[in-house]
Amino acid sequence: DVKVTQSSRYLVKRTGEKVFLECVQDMDHENMFWYRQDPGLGLRLIYFSYDVKMKEKGDIPEGYSVSREKKERFSLILESASTNQTSMYLCASSWASGANNEQFFGPGTRLTVL
Amino acid sequence: AQSVAQPEDQVNVAEGNPLTVKCTYSVSGNPYLFWYVQYPNRGLQFLLKYITGDNLVKGSYGFEAEFNKSQTSFHLKKPSALVSDSALYFCAVRDMEPSNTGKLIFGQGTTLQVKP
Numbered sequence: 001d002v003k004v005t006q007s008s009r010y011l012v013k014r015t016g017e018k019v020f021l022e023c024v025q026d027m028d029h030e031n032m033f034w035y036r037q038d039p040g041l042g043l044r045l046i047y048f049s050y051d052v053k054m055k056e057k058g059d060i061p062e063g064y065s066v067s068r069e070k071k072e073r074f075s076l077i078l079e080s081a082s083t084n085q086t087s088m089y090l091c092a093s094s095w096a097s098g099a100n101n102e103q104f105f106g107p108g109t110r111l112t113v114l
Numbered sequence: 115a116q117s118v119a120q121p122e123d124q125v126n127v128a129e130g131n132p133l134t135v136k137c138t139y140s141v142s143g144n145p146y147l148f149w150y151v152q153y154p155n156r157g158l159q160f161l162l163k164y165i166t167g168d169n170l171v172k173g174s175y176g177f178e179a180e181f182n183k184s185q186t187s188f189h190l191k192k193p194s195a196l197v198s199d200s201a202l203y204f205c206a207v208r209d210m211e212p213s214n215t216g217k218l219i220f221g222q223g224t225t226l227q228v229k230p
Contacts, residue, residue, distance in 0.1 A: 004157070031216040042204065042222040043158075050215060058217075090157055094216050101216050102148055105157035 003027075004106035006091050012112045019078040021109050023091030030096035032074035033103065034058075034066065037088040049074055050096060081113045116141045118207050120221035127195045127228055135190040135224050137205030146208035147188040148218065149179055151201050158204060164188060175199070195228045202226075 007022035025032065033048040035058075045058030047066040055066050063085060067075045074093075078085055088110050092103040117140045127133045139145055146165055150158040162173025169181045179190045190203060202223050209217040 009155075033217070040222065043220040045217065048215070048217060056215075092158075096216060102160050102163055103158075103216075103218060104160065105150075107157045108155070110155070 004091060004093055004104050006089075006106040006109050008109050009107060010110050010112075012114065013078075013081050014114055015082060017078075017081050017113075019081050019111070019113075021076040021078075021089055021091075021111070023074045023076070023093075023106055024072055025074075025093040025104070026072065027093065027104070028071065029093035029104075030071075031094045031101070031103075032068065033092040033094075034064075034074065034076045035090045035092065036060070037090055037108070043090065046076065081111075083113050085111065086113045087111060116207065116209055116219055118205050118219050118221040120203075120205055120224045122224050123222075124225045124227060127226070129197050129228055129230050130194050133192050133195040133199070133226065133228070135203050135205075135226060137188045137190065137221060139186050139188060139205075139207045141207055141210060143210055145188075146210075147179075147181065148206040148208075149173065149177070149188075149190050150204045150206065151175075152204065152223075153201050161190070161203075195226075197228050197230055200226055200228045 004025045034046045035043040049055045049068040065077045090108045091106040094103045095101040119138045148163045149161040152158045164171045164181045172178045205221040206218040
C-alpha cells in the first residue's frame with residue numbers, strides 16, 4: 001500500500017515563527033502536493049512538485065514556500081507564520097501521468113498559529 | 115475555466131436506505147473524475163475514479179458512481195447506507211489546462227450523515 005506520512009498531526013506555533021511541515025511518500029511517486037483545508041472552502045492547492053527541485057505555485061502560494069531535495073520528501077515552509085494560516089494541511093503524492101495517477105493523501109497536520 | 119460543484123453541503127439518510135452524493139463538473143475535453151472520503155481528523159482516502167469505459171464505476175466500501183456525459187455529472191451512490199459511511203465526501207476532476215500535470219480540482223465537499 002502507498003504510504004504518505006506527515007511529520008506532525010498537531011502543531012502549535014506563535015505568530016512570526018518559521019514553520020516546517022514535512023511529507024514523505026514511499027511509492028517513488030513523481031508528483032507531490034501541498035493543500036490546505038478550511039471549512040466551506042474545500043481543498044486549496046498551495047504548491048506542487050513534479051520532480052526533484054521542481055516546483056510550481058498552486059492557487060494560494062502567498063506566505064508559503066516549498067522544498068524538494070529528494071524524490072520522496074516534500075517540505076512546506078511558512079516563512080513567518082500568521083494567524084490566518086491556522087488550518088489543516090494535507091500532503092499528497094501521485095504518479096506523473098496516465099490513468100493510474102489518483103492522489104494519495106497523508107493524515108494531515110492541524111496547525112494552530114497563536 | 116474548469117470546475118467541480120457539489121451542490122449539497124450535507125446529505126442526511128437513514129441506515130439501510132440508498133444514498134446519493136451529487137457532483138457536477140465543467141472541463142474541456144474528456145474528464146478524469148474522482149471521489150474521495152475523509153473521516154474526522156484524517157486525510158482523504160481514494161474511493162473510485164472514472165477515466166474511460168463503462169459509465170458505472172465501482173469502488174471501495176460498496177460505493178459506485180455513475181458518469182453522465184450529457185448532464186456533466188458524476189454522482190456517488192450506495193444501495194444501502196451504513197452509519198459508518200458518515201463522513202465528508204469530495205469529488206475531484208483532473209486539471210487538464212494547460213496540460214495534464216496531475217493536479218486535481220476539488221469540490222467543496224459534502225457531509226454525509228447516516229442515522230440509525
